[in-house]
Amino acid sequence: MHCLFASGPELITIPTPTGAIRNRYRVNAVEVIQGPTPPLPQPGWELHRIEAATPTAASAPVQFQGETGTAQYTDPKAPYAAANGLPTIPATTDPVLAVIIPLRKTASWYALTQEQRKAQIPAHVDLGVPYIPTIHRRLFHSRTFTKDYDFLTYFEFRASDEPQFRQLCRALRDPKRNPEWTYIDRDCEIWLTKLA
Numbered sequence: 001m002h003c004l005f006a007s008g009p010e011l012i013t014i015p016t017p018t019g020a021i022r023n024r025y026r027v028n029a030v031e032v033i034q035g036p037t038p039p040l041p042q043p044g045w046e047l048h049r050i051e052a053a054t055p056t057a058a059s060a061p062v063q064f065q066g067e068t069g070t071a072q073y074t075d076p077k078a079p080y081a082a083a084n085g086l087p088t089i090p091a092t093t094d095p096v097l098a099v100i101i102p103l104r105k106t107a108s109w110y111a112l113t114q115e116q117r118k119a120q121i122p123a124h125v126d127l128g129v130p131y132i133p134t135i136h137r138r139l140f141h142s143r144t145f146t147k148d149y150d151f152l153t154y155f156e157f158r159a160s161d162e163p164q165f166r167q168l169c170r171a172l173r174d175p176k177r178n179p180e181w182t183y184i185d186r187d188c189e190i191w192l193t194k195l196a
């Protein structure tokens, strides 16, 4: 699946392709963790997510894109992989927050062998698994679309679970707990409220 996130100060008027999933959000805040960032939306802007079988073209002031892929380091049949987290949460119940995190890994990560890279992932998975019941997640690969970021990670959770999400991110970014993160050189968070 291809995923486009498009944002701007005005209403986003991209048509919805047949069979696409579309969600609308309001940008709450942008937090830069490290490195130069891609162009980012501003608080108050509208943001749309369009997930479709084929790429959606758009010319919004700010946009991000990526595509789902098969698991590269873990068993795609493992419960944590297939589930890909909690199902998407309807915005019509309690407030639902979403966070987009564009991430880039260093050249030294890609210079490692597949086995060496694979050896780094279990710590990440062990830290993440306890959060599966509360945090919906999607992983998109972006290297075929841009050099600004390698991955788009997308998360959804109830507003009351924000502290848990922040705790998870702190743990993943701690090189003592997750050495994989020493290979991240671009990292920022786009905080959203899901509208529909």
Ligand code: HEM
Binding pocket: 070, 071, 072, 073, 074, 075, 080, 081, 085, 101, 103, 105, 121, 124, 125, 127, 128, 129, 131, 132, 135, 137, 139, 151, 153, 168, 169, 172
């Ligand atoms: C909610 C709990 C989480 C779980 C259970 C989880 C699980 C996983 C798993 C199983 C993979 C490996 C997929 C593969 O084999 O290719 C993975 C990859 C990845 N995750 Fe997570 N994750 C979680 C949270 C996060 C968070 C909060 C971030 C970002 C801050 C993140 C960023 C990534 C990235 C960028 C990759 C791709 C790494 C690469 O291919 O080099 N994950 N995650």
